[in-house]
Amino acid sequence: MIIGIDLGTTNSLVSYFTEDGPKIIPNRLGKKLTPSVVSIDENDQVYVGETAKERMILYPDTCASVFKRDMGSKKKYTLGHRTFLPEELSSFVLRSLKEDAEVYLGEKVTEAIISVPAYFNDARRKATKRAGELAGLKVERIISEPTAAAIAYGLYQSNKDMKFLVFDLGGGTFDVSILELFGNILEVHAVAGDNFLGGEDFTQVLIDMFMKEHNLKAEELDIKTLSHIRKQAEECKKKFAQESSSVMSCNINNELMEMKIDIDSYEKNCEILLERIKQPIKRSLSDANIKLSDIDQVVMIGGATRLPIIHKMVSKLFKMIPNTSINPDEAVALGAAIQGAMKERNQAVKEVILTDVCPFTLGTEVVREIEENRFESGYYCPIIERNTVIPASRTERLYTVYDNQTKIRVKILQGESRFASNNVLIGELTVEVPKGRAGEEAVDVTYTYDINSILEVEVKVVSTGKTERIIIKGQDVDMTDEEIEKRMQELSYLKIHPREHEANKLLLLKAERLYEESIGEKRKRLEYELLKFDSALNSRDKVKIEEARKRLQTVLDFIIDESDF
Numbered sequence: 001m002i003i004g005i006d007l008g009t010t011n012s013l014v015s016y017f018t019e020d021g022p023k024i025i026p027n028r029l030g031k032k033l034t035p036s037v038v039s040i041d042e043n044d045q046v047y048v049g050e051t052a053k054e055r056m057i058l059y060p061d062t063c064a065s066v067f068k069r070d071m072g073s074k075k076k077y078t079l080g081h082r083t084f085l086p087e088e089l090s091s092f093v094l095r096s097l098k099e100d101a102e103v104y105l106g107e108k109v110t111e112a113i114i115s116v117p118a119y120f121n122d123a124r125r126k127a128t129k130r131a132g133e134l135a136g137l138k139v140e141r142i143i144s145e146p147t148a149a150a151i152a153y154g155l156y157q158s159n160k161d162m163k164f165l166v167f168d169l170g171g172g173t174f175d176v177s178i179l180e181l182f183g184n185i186l187e188v189h190a191v192a193g194d195n196f197l198g199g200e201d202f203t204q205v206l207i208d209m210f211m212k213e214h215n216l217k218a219e220e221l222d223i224k225t226l227s228h229i230r231k232q233a234e235e236c237k238k239k240f241a242q243e244s245s246s247v248m249s250c251n252i253n254n255e256l257m258e259m260k261i262d263i264d265s266y267e268k269n270c271e272i273l274l275e276r277i278k279q280p281i282k283r284s285l286s287d288a289n290i291k292l293s294d295i296d297q298v299v300m301i302g303g304a305t306r307l308p309i310i311h312k313m314v315s316k317l318f319k320m321i322p323n324t325s326i327n328p329d330e331a332v333a334l335g336a337a338i339q340g341a342m343k344e345r346n347q348a349v350k351e352v353i354l355t356d357v358c359p360f361t362l363g364t365e366v367v368r369e370i371e372e373n374r375f376e377s378g379y380y381c382p383i384i385e386r387n388t389v390i391p392a393s394r395t396e397r398l399y400t401v402y403d404n405q406t407k408i409r410v411k412i413l414q415g416e417s418r419f420a421s422n423n424v425l426i427g428e429l430t431v432e433v434p435k436g437r438a439g440e441e442a443v444d445v446t447y448t449y450d451i452n453s454i455l456e457v458e459v460k461v462v463s464t465g466k467t468e469r470i471i472i473k474g475q476d477v478d479m480t481d482e483e484i485e486k487r488m489q490e491l492s493y494l495k496i497h498p499r500e501h502e503a504n505k506l507l508l509l510k511a512e513r514l515y516e517e518s519i520g521e522k523r524k525r526l527e528y529e530l531l532k533f534d535s536a537l538n539s540r541d542k543v544k545i546e547e548a549r550k551r552l553q554t555v556l557d558f559i560i561d562e563s564d565f
């Protein structure tokens with residue numbers, strides 16, 4: 001069985017394919033979403049998901065989150081007295097999901113399809129693959145998130161060729177992808193996005209409105225009050241999914257402050273954000289050379305697409321109702337499970353060939369003639385432009401720039417800037433050329449970028465036919481199978497917290513946090529219940545534990561209700 005995994009920045013999901021189609025596998029707590037948070041305690045016990053998220057409040061130094069942003073980099077995360085790479089932290093999340101899948105399916109799971117954002121470059125995709133391998137999974141394929149979403153929506157089953165746009169608005173990022181289906185080929189045409197735009201910005205609008213209405217200043221409020229305001233704003237925002245007006249109420253310094261707001265004025269206040277959303281849409285359409293009116297369908301994924309004002313904007317822009325029939329949190333994972341079934345040649349799914357694009361431009365440095373006979377170096381010459389369908393091969397001819405030049409140096413650069421120095425140097429090649437007048441000798445520079453995101457650069461001297469070649473596999477150094485095996489052994493002493501104790505552990509952590517946040521009677525009450533729960537846990541008597549758990553849960557519910565934590 002090949003499982004599908006959506007390894008998300010905030011939450012991750014695991015899925016599998018059944019006779020009735022793809023399904024999400026619940027985690028050890030019975031939930032579909034597992035927060036992508038990892039924590040390690042002093043006994044080298046690893047916590048993943050909600051329990052780790054809860055530990056984040058009490059023991060922030062032992063926890064890590066949003067490490068997906070650094071995937072493929074060498075950034076070190078310190079948890080307690082140990083350090084980890086982002087891919088190692090991801091491997092803990094994957095290990096936990098793998099375990100959940102094994103228990104749920106009642107069989108060993110060794111293969112997976114893992115999704116990554118479309119803009120992930122080679123180094124980040126490889127790091128994701130390594131994370132899978134460190135978790136003991138053979139990664140059958142890394143799939144782009146928008147492609148997975150398109151597959152989940154069954155767009156690949158269509159009998160007619162079509163173009164569609166995947167609109168992905170998450171908590172902190174916005175991604176647009178344009179895909180085309182022709183025959184059985186599903187091709188990504190262009191990707192674009194804004195890494196600093198997401199659902200949280202729409203929450204911030206409500207916070208700003210509230211602060212203005214009540215004359216509050218962020219710098220005069222403490223962290224606890226600010227997080228209370230954010231939480232209430234988040235609730236208020238979510239109510240718009242069902243109602244055309246909403247109320248935001250906060251308890252600040254023992255005073256109840258309210259703000260009634262209707263959807264129209266909220267929309268007006270979000271105008272700037274809605275405008276920003278249009279930019280990556282425009283860019284992706286222009287990169288793909290597709291007119292807005294040529295888009296046959298818009299698919300919405302990411303939690304923030306539940307906001308009705310987003311719907312309205314998209315409907316107006318594309319003059320059609322976007323497709324939202326699948327839960328926006330689940331589409332990518334479901335698509336990954338279907339891709340798993342395709343790999344296994346399951347008869348229930350039509351097979352499609354997926355293609356991808358190069359998410360950034362690859363080029364070289366050149367000299368440009370600024371005015372007649374005035375040359376300036378340091379300019380960028382794109383060779384394979386961003387969003388070119390891969391595999392791709394392009395050639396550019398470069399000439400000598402001064403008399404009797406004996407060498408031509410080709411810098412291999414990645415980036416979008418007009419100036420070479422603003423782009424990233426990923427390699428270099430030098431070839432010798434026969435002496436001559438400026439512009440007489442030339443080289444043909446050929447860039448070939450393959451499906452595995454490996455770039456090969458060939459430089460051929462036109463007059464002599466002499467050729468030099470270099471292969472660039474991305475910024476990182478690959479690990480061999482032996483190295484992965486060795487690191488796996490090194491990490492194996494770190495055990496994921498036993499699943500049967502997970503719910504109790506989470507409850508205990510929640511109670512400990514409430515204890516820290518309370519004073520007086522509440523604190524005393526909590527201490528009493530915590531002691532009882534501890535002693536029940538120590539007794540290892542299932543009935544006693546269950547009784548104590550229920551009691552503690554009731555007390556917690558009561559206190560949370562009262563204090564609005």
Ligand code: AMP
Nearest residue numbers: 170171199200238241302303304306307
């Ligand atoms: P994701 O990263 O895809 O999980 O998306 C998280 C974002 O979706 C957060 O900013 C949430 O506030 C937002 N979100 C989740 N549910 C809703 C809802 N019902 N209405 C509006 N925004 C939502």
